[in-house]
Amino acid sequence: MSREEITPHRKIFVANWKMNGTSSFAEAYGAFFREKYQDVPKNTFTIICPPAPYLKILHDAAQGIVLLGIQNTATERKGAFTGEISADMAADMGCRYGLVGHSERRHLYQENNTIVFEKAVRLAEAGITPILCVGETYEQREAGQTACILAQQLQGMGRLPLTQEVIVAYEPVWAIGTGKTPTPQNVQETHRTIHAILRAEGLSAIPLLYGGSVTAANAKDFVSLEEVQGVLVGGASLKCEEFLSIVQSIEL
Ligand code: PEP
Secondary structure, eight states: OOGGGOOTTSEEEEEEOOSOOOHHHHHHHHHHHHHTGGGSOTTEEEEEEOOGGGHHHHHHHHTTSSEEEESOOOSSSSSSOTTOOOHHHHHHTTEEEEEESOHHHHHHSOOOHHHHHHHHHHHHHTTOEEEEEEOOOHHHHHTTOHHHHHHHHHTTGGGSOOOSOOEEEEOOGGGTTTSOOOOHHHHHHHHHHHHHHHHHTTOOSOOEEEESSOOTTTHHHHHTSTTOOEEEESGGGGSHHHHHHHHHGGGO
16 A cells, blocks of 8 residues: 555544454454455545454455455564564565554563664564554553653654555553543544644654544544544454444544
8 A cells, every 4th residue: 555545535444353363253253354345435444453364364355345454463574582483574465554562562571772772673674564662551641741752752753764655543541441531622633733843853744643532422523633543452353243333433
């Protein structure tokens, strides 16, 4: 997908299954989207990030109706790194998108900005668009540090050799998997802050997503905002019907 195809009027919907699912789940999910392809609004990108072992099953079952994303890749290109998956391998499996900097990777696996940026560069080198996740914790928010934390997480991004387009996902840590969300106005303001930080990095027209407890019931509140180019969905993406409803929220 070229940069031109991601226009401000095409909304992006990303499903992050995390470490959930089975091969039969992946097959049924892909078959569901293939059968419902006419119900997927045309001006959307639907990107599914299953666990890596299920990429091919999903790909074959969906027959090109959804785009594939990888949840995590290595900082290294190849070699003696047992258990790791390289960006080239993900590209070889058909992935066009890759998550980096997800709060679970930052907090559970101590991935700092250096690691996050290395992974983003490896993805770009492999021809995969990085979806860079940023967001503040509850304590940071309460202390009024949100803008400062986001600036830290994005600092230096403008100097990275990212050959592909990049997508940024604003995911407040306290909203992920909790059922709590910021108000649409909060998201709007924070997205403006992120755009300003990116402009200061020399980056413009970067698509910004919102993520954190998005469901079929609240998706429209976020995707209808001009500043929000789509959503990154965890828990609610595990039900294919609900994820399709979220994608359809642009038509409500
Ligand atoms: C996520 O995994 O990035 C996420 C936003 O999860 P959830 O939708 O479950 O909050």
